[in-house]
Amino acid sequence: MKPDAFCLSDGTTLDALINTDTREVSMRVLSDAEIYNLEMDRIFGKAWIVLAHASEIPNPGDYVTRDLGQDPVIVTRDKDGRIHVSLNICPHRGMRVCTAEAGNTGIHRCNYHGWAFRSDGSFVGAPVEREKMHGDVFAKESLGLVKARVSLYGGLVFATWSHDGPTLEEFLGDVKFYYDMLFCRTDSGLEALGPPQRVLINANWKTAGEQSCVDGYHTISLHRYLLDIGQYGGIGDEVYANAPAMYGVDIGTRQGHGLRCIPPENTFSAIMGGRLDGLTPDERLKILPPPGITPNLLPQLRKHLSDEQVRLLAEAPPQAGGFFPNILWVFIYAPNAEGEFVGALGLHSFVPRGPDHFEFYTWFFVEKDAPEDTKQKMLAMSIFYMGSSSTIEQDDSDTWPHMSSNAKGPQGRKQTLKYGALVGENKPQGWPGGGFVYEGFSKDDNQWQWWLAYRDYMLAGKTS
Amino acid sequence: MKPDAFCLSDGTTLDALINTDTREVSMRVLSDAEIYNLEMDRIFGKAWIVLAHASEIPNPGDYVTRDLGQDPVIVTRDKDGRIHVSLNICPHRGMRVCTAEAGNTGIHRCNYHGWAFRSDGSFVGAPVEREKMHGDVFAKESLGLVKARVSLYGGLVFATWSHDGPTLEEFLGDVKFYYDMLFCRTDSGLEALGPPQRVLINANWKTAGEQSCVDGYHTISLHRYLLDIGQYGGIGDEVYANAPAMYGVDIGTRQGHGLRCIPPENTFSAIMGGRLDGLTPDERLKILPPPGITPNLLPQLRKHLSDEQVRLLAEAPPQAGGFFPNILWVFIYAPNAEGEFVGALGLHSFVPRGPDHFEFYTWFFVEKDAPEDTKQKMLAMSIFYMGSSSTIEQDDSDTWPHMSSNAKGPQGRKQTLKYGALVGENKPQGWPGGGFVYEGFSKDDNQWQWWLAYRDYMLAGKTS
Amino acid sequence: MKPDAFCLSDGTTLDALINTDTREVSMRVLSDAEIYNLEMDRIFGKAWIVLAHASEIPNPGDYVTRDLGQDPVIVTRDKDGRIHVSLNICPHRGMRVCTAEAGNTGIHRCNYHGWAFRSDGSFVGAPVEREKMHGDVFAKESLGLVKARVSLYGGLVFATWSHDGPTLEEFLGDVKFYYDMLFCRTDSGLEALGPPQRVLINANWKTAGEQSCVDGYHTISLHRYLLDIGQYGGIGDEVYANAPAMYGVDIGTRQGHGLRCIPPENTFSAIMGGRLDGLTPDERLKILPPPGITPNLLPQLRKHLSDEQVRLLAEAPPQAGGFFPNILWVFIYAPNAEGEFVGALGLHSFVPRGPDHFEFYTWFFVEKDAPEDTKQKMLAMSIFYMGSSSTIEQDDSDTWPHMSSNAKGPQGRKQTLKYGALVGENKPQGWPGGGFVYEGFSKDDNQWQWWLAYRDYMLAGKTS
Amino acid sequence: MTATKTSSEGTASAPETAGLIPMNSPTYIDAANFLFTEADLLDELQYDAWLALLAEDLRYTVPLRQTRSRADQAQSVVRTMKHFDDNYLSIKARIDRLNTNSAWAEDPPSRTRRFVSNIRVYTTDVATELAVKSYLLLSRNRYEHSSMMFISGVRHDRIRRHGEGFKLVSRDVIIDQSVLGMPNLGVFL
Amino acid sequence: MTATKTSSEGTASAPETAGLIPMNSPTYIDAANFLFTEADLLDELQYDAWLALLAEDLRYTVPLRQTRSRADQAQSVVRTMKHFDDNYLSIKARIDRLNTNSAWAEDPPSRTRRFVSNIRVYTTDVATELAVKSYLLLSRNRYEHSSMMFISGVRHDRIRRHGEGFKLVSRDVIIDQSVLGMPNLGVFL
C-alpha cells in the first residue's frame, strides 16, 4: 500500500501546511516526524549544502568528517588537491569509516574488517588479498564509498546527493552578485579560523532556518540588550522609535537565499554621525572598511568586484544572509570592547538531527592575507558576537527550543507562523543587483520567500 | 487517505481496547503513541481540566504558567480580577510568550519580536507601530492569544478548549454535592500553600489516572508500611484480617469522577476507639473535625452546607476522590509525628508529557481563615503524607513506571488491567447524595466507571 | 484498515529488504521501528531464547528476573526442582511482580495490591480473601502469570512464547552434535560464575546478532591489537600475510545457528609450534585441553562424547558459535597474563530494547567439578577477554553503535550489508558432523545463513 | 553569618568571610568528616546510625525552586511550599517506615552516592555550633536503569558539638530544579 | 610549571610536583576558598561581585575540543578556534549585558552549581602569583527541564595576591566535549 507522496498519513496534504493566501505556515512542520523524513529526502537529498571551507583541508590527504543532511560524510582533499565528499559508511557492513573529526591520511581504512578507500572514495581492497574478501558479486570499481557531487564557491565546499540537479551556479542564482562582495573580493580570499564550534540544540532545524533568511526585525526585541547598552548609539526608547538598523535593503530569491544590505551609518549613526555623508565609495571604504578588509587589502577590492559591487559594498554592504536551506552568514560591523572597529565574519550551519534536534555549527573567517594581529582580534570579536558564547546568539539558541516544543501539543501544532507584514518589491532606481528587492524597514518578505522555496522542494514533482 | 477515526493503524478498533463484558482494559493503552495522540484531542481537548487555584494569583496582573493537556498556557488575573487562560504560544512565530513560572505584569511581551498581549490575551501591538509589523492579513482583534474557556469551582481554576461543550456544572454532575463539603464549606474557602511541587514521572498519565478514582484496595499492600508501623492501630495480621480502612462508601459517576467516604473511626479505630459512638454530627465534628477545620471555623460549616452534608461530613466524610481525567484530591485524617490530629488537604494533577511520561503536580490547601500555626502544621503534615517526599506516595510514583514499561513489550501490551471485583450499586437507605453508590469494601466499581468515562470520550461521535 | 503483514507502511515489501541474488541486506533493518516491532512478534515471539543457566538458581524458590525479547520474565525453580519462566507482569493491573534481579521465595507477592503467585506462576489469591478481590469474571486457575514454554540444554535455560512450535531439539538441529562438546561433556557439566554482566548498548540488536554467526574475519582488523601485541605469535605483517587463525572449518545451519572450529595450533602456531603434529586425540588433549577441562576431568570426555566428537575436540575444537537469534558463545584458548593456558568460556545475549538499543549480557562458565583455583583463574581470564572490560570486545561494543546510527540517515538506510565472499559448501572427506560445512578461510557463508534464517522468521506464513 | 540566617534568605550571601574557619583547623576537619560520614551512612542504608547524628531540635527543610525572571529572583526559592519540612520526629517516622519490610519505594533500595564539595565552615553566634555550607551532587540509580538520576544543590547546615562528634541541628537544601527528575525524594539530601 | 605554560600546552603535564603547595598551607587554603567563593558568586548570579575578582589584565579562554585519533591527541585541543577568547573588557561587556533587563538567554536565569574538586595549587615564577589547577563539573538547569545539563573540564588558573584576597589573572578551561550539550555558554566556567 504505497502512500500518496504529497499526503501525510493522517490525511493532511502537504500543500495545506503552507497557506499562500494568508501567508501562514502550520507549526506542525516544526515537530512532525513524517514531515521531517520527507525533508531529508526532498530538501537535504536535493539541495546544495555547505559542509566546510576549503581552507580547513589545505593539504593532500587532509580530511574532516561532517554531516550532509543526516548522513555522515568525509570531506577530503586528494593527492591532486581535488576535494571529494564521500558517505562515511562502509559499503561492506555499514561501519563508520572515519571515526575522527579531522586528520590526514592517503588511505581510509575501516576498523571493522579493514576494507580500505582512497581520498577520492575509491575502493583499494580488503585484507588478505588472496582470499578476495570483497566477494564475487560486485567489481572492486563498484565498492567505493558513495560519492556526493561537489562544487566550491568562495572556498565554501558545497555538496549534494543530486547528481543531475541544477549546478551550484544555478542554485545560487541572483545572490552570487551580492555574496561575491564577501566571499570573492580578494586575491587569496577567506580562510576559516580552524574547525567549527558545534552545539546541539533541542529544536527543529527550521526554527533557525526560517530565521536565517533574514529576520531583521527580531533584533530590537530578542537582542534588545544591544540597544539597552547603547550599542546602536542611543538609549532604549529613542532607538526603538527610529530603530535605525531596521532600515536597509532586503534581497530575496526564488531559490530561498536572501540577504540584507544596511548602510553602516544606520547601525552606528551615533558613532559615525554624518562623517560618511557625500563621500565617494573609496573614501567611505577607507573610513569604514568591510569586516576583515585591512588597508593593504583595499586595493584588491576593485580587482575582484565591479564598480557597482564596490559602490554597494561602500554604501549598503550585505550584513546578513543565508543559503537555503540551513546556512546563515553574518558580517558584523561593530566596535570591539576596546572600541576598535574590527568586525566579524561568521557562518552558521543548522544540521538536522531528527525532528526535535539540530546541530549548530559556527565557522569564523578572516581574509587570508590579513595581518595575524587582525586575525586574532577578529577571532575574539567573532566569539563575542557569534556562536556558543555569543552575547547575541545565545538569545536565539534559547528561543528555538521554545518554538519547537510549542509545536508539539494538540493546540500548538495547529497554530501558525505568520508572515503578514510585507514591504513588497520596490527595487530602487538603478539598483545594480538582481533578485526580489525590498527597500525600507526589514519585514517578512524574505522569510516568506524562504518558505515558498521550502514549498517548492517539498512539492517537487507534484502535478496539481 | 484519511484513516478511520475509531481504528488504529494496525487495524485494531478503539472499542476493542476496553472489553465491557469481562471488564478488561488492554495494557496497550498505557504505551501506544497513537492512542496517546487521540487522548490529547478527545480527552484533554474536551474535558474541564484543573490548572491552578485562584489563591495562587490573588492580585491583578498575577499569572502562573501551566499546561492544559500538552499545551502551555498562561493563567492570569486581569485588572478587573477576572481569571483568563490563554495559550502560551505567540501567534506571530510560535515563541513561548511567558518564560517564567509566575509573576505579575499587565502586559505580556514576547521576547522574540516584541508582540505584546494583555492579561486577557488580547493583542496590544508590535514594536515600531508605524511599520504595522502585525501585517495586513489579520485584524489586530484576531491576533490575540488563543483563549481557553474558564470556570471556577471552590477556587479551583478549570479550563477547557471546548467552547461549546458542557458547562463545568454539568461536567461535575453528582459529585458537587460531596465535593462542596471540602471545597465550599467556609466563608473564605481554601487557599493554596504556594505553587505546586512538580515531579516528572516516567510513566503514562493513566497509570495514575485510573488509580485516582479511587483505588482504595492498594493501600493495604502498596502502602502496607502504614499498617506495619501500626498507623491504623494494630499490627500486621490483625489489621489485614479486618482491613478496617477498606470499608466505607464509594461513589462513582458516569462522568468518571469518583470518591470514597470513610467513617474516620474505621481508619483509626484503635485511636478513636468507641469515643464517637452515638454522638450527634456536631459532637462528632468537635471531637474529630475535618482536616483544616479549626474550632473557630466549625460554625461556618452549617452556613455553607446542608444538614445532610454536615451529617455525612461528620459520619462518613470524603477522604479521597478525583476529577476525571487527571486529578486526585486527598483529605487525610491522621495524627502528625507529635500525635496531634492536624490533617492534610492535597490535590494532584497528572499532566501528560507524551505516552511514557507525565508530570506529577501537588498542591496543598488550608482554610484561608485558619490560624497561621495550623497552616504551618498542615504544611508539614501534608508534605509527610503527599507529594515528592511523601512516605505514602513515593510508593505510587515508583509503581507507575513499572506499569508503563510493562505495557511496551509484545506480550505486555497484550495483557489486560482487570476490574473483576464489584460491590454493585447498593445505595444505603436514605443516603443523601447522588451518583452510583457502593457501600462496603472498596472494590473495582469506581475505577471501572473511570474507564467507561474514558471510553465515552474516546468513542465520542462514533455511530456504532 | 489492516495493513499487509509482509509490507511496510511506506510500501516496501519485507522480502525486498534481503536480496538473495546479490546477498545484500538493507541497512534499514538496523534502524526501522516498524521492522523492529515485527521482529519482536515473529522472532522473539517464536524462537527459543536463552535466558539463564540452571546453576544460577540451584535451590527450590530461587529465581532471577530476565527479559524474553522485550518482555520481563521471572525464571524460577519450584519446590520440586522444576524450572519455570513466567511473564513478570501482574495479571491484575500490570505491575511488575518481582522488582529484584534475584532472590529466593516460595510466593511472589505483587506490591501493588498483594496478589500472590507460586514459583510455577499459579495464582494463590488476593488479600482479604473473604472479599474475593480477584473478582468473579475469571476463575482463580486462569489468573496465574502467563507462562512461557521452557526447555534445557546443557544447563542453559531456553524459553519461548510459542507453545506449539518446534521442540528445542528440533530448533537446535545439527549444531547439537558440535555444541555437546562444550556444554555436555562432563558428569556435572558447567556452572555459571554468578549472574551476568549487563551493559546497555546504543545499537540495534542485529548489529551484534549478525556478527555472532560467526564473523571470524573481523578479528584481524577490529581486534588487530591481538596481532600487534604478538598474541598470535608473530608481528603485524607476517601475521596478516598468513592470518593463521582465519583458517578452520565453519559450520552453518538452516536454523541460523553456526560455529567455527579451529585447530588450536593455527591460532597459536608460534606458541605450540609443531608440538602437536601427528599426535593421537588423547595425546593432543593432554597437551592442550579444551578451556575448562582439567586433567581430572579429561577421562570424563569419552564418557559423554563419541570418538568422532573427541577427535574433533582435539583437532579442530569449536571456538565460537551462536544460537539464533541473539546468542554468542566463545571458548577461548589463550594464555593468561602469567602465560598459563587457562582458557575462558563465555556466553553473550543481545537483548533487544527498542530499535536503537540492546542490552549486552555476559555469562562466564567453568566446569562444576574443576578445582576452585582453576575457576578463579578462568574468571580473571574471562573478564580480560570477554564482557564489559574485555580487551577484545570493547572494540565490538564501540563499533555496533556506529553501524546503528549510520543506518538512520536517508542515504544510510539505503546502503546494504554485503555478504559477497563465500567459501561454498566443501565438507571434508569423512567429516563427522552435519550442517553446511565450509572449510578454509572464514568467509561470509555463515553470516549469510543467519540472514536467511532471519528472513524465514520474518516471512513465515507468506504464500508468495 | 549563621546557617539560619543564610538559609532563611534562601540563598547564601556570598562571599562569606566573617567567621570562616580555615581548612587546616581541626574544627573544619571534624565538620568535613562529619559530612563524609553522614554521606557514607546514607549511601550504605544505615538509617538508624544516621538518625543518631540528628539533634532532637532538628529543622530539615528543602524549599521549592521556581523559574522566575531575574528581577524576581528572590522568589525563585519558595518557602511557602516545600519538598521537605521536617523535624526530628518526622525524620524518625520516615526512618521507621524504611525499617519496615514494606517501604517499597526504597526496597529494592536505590544505589546512591552523595558527592560533597565546596565545603566552608563558619563559627556562629553560638559557641558550640558551626555553620557549614556545602555543595551536594546526589547520584541515584534504581533497577536496570542505565542512566543516573541526579539532584544538585547547596546545603546550609548548622551542626552542634556533641561529645567527640557533632549533631545536625538544621539543614536547608537549595536544589537546582523546578521539576524534579527523580520520581520521588525517597532519599535524604 | 606555570598556569600559562600549562594552558598553552592545552593539557596539563602531569604529574606536576614542582612548586606544589600542600593543602594545609594557608596559601592553598586561601586559593581554594577563592575558587569556592567564585563558584558561590556565579551560582548566585552576583556577576558584579565576581567581576571584582578579575584582574584587568585577565586572559579568559576556552579552546575547542575535537575528536582526534590517539596519534593526533595534541590536536584534540584546538586553539585556533575557541568558545571563549576574552579579556577583562569583554568579560565586563558580557556582564553589562547580563545587567540589562533583556539578557533573555539567562533571564529567567539558569540554576547552576559549580562543583570544584581535585584542586592543586602551585607557586609560579612570579612571587605574587599562584597557578591553580582544578576540576570543574558545572550542572545547569533551566525552565521545566527534568534533567540537568552538564559540562565538565579542568581549569588552569593563575591568580594574583590582592590585599586580603586574590584576582583571577588567567583561566584556561579544557572542556570534555566536541559537541556541547547545552544550547549556549551563557554561563561562565
Place this chain on the structure above:
Amino acid sequence: MTATKTSSEGTASAPETAGLIPMNSPTYIDAANFLFTEADLLDELQYDAWLALLAEDLRYTVPLRQTRSRADQAQSVVRTMKHFDDNYLSIKARIDRLNTNSAWAEDPPSRTRRFVSNIRVYTTDVATELAVKSYLLLSRNRYEHSSMMFISGVRHDRIRRHGEGFKLVSRDVIIDQSVLGMPNLGVFL
C-alpha cells in the same frame, strides 16, 4: 579497619574513625595528591606513567552490583562475577593494548574527567600502607555525543609508601549500577 577488609565486605562499614588521619596531616595530603595525580594521568591518557604508580602485587577489582531487596542487600555486591578482576600483569597487558595503534575502543580516546571527593585516609595494620576511601564520579564523552556518560562509586584503596610517593596496592570499586550506561569499561576507575 583496612582496605582489604573493607573491600571484602563489599561496602565500607561506616563510620570509620579507627585510624582516621586528619586532613591537615602531611600523610593525608600526600595520599590525596596521589589520587589527584592518578586522575590527571588517566584523564590525560598517560597510561605508562599511571602504570608506574601500581604495585606489582596489585589487586584491582570491580564487583558487579545487583538489584536486590533490602533484606538481601549483602548480595547487592556480587563478587563471584566482576567487571574487573585484575592484577599488575593483566593491567599491564591492558596498557600494552592501549599502546598499540589499534585499540579502537579508545582510539579516538574518550574525553574523561575523574572527580574525586569524600576522601578519607586511614592507617592500616601495615606501617607503610594506608587505606584510602574516596568517592569517584567519572564523566566520559566520545565522538559527537552531546551528553556525558557517567559512572559513580566508592573506591577502597590501599596504597604503600614508595620513596617520595606511593604505589597502589589494591583498589576495589563499588559502582552504583546494575546495568552499565557506557558501552564498555575501556577506561580505568
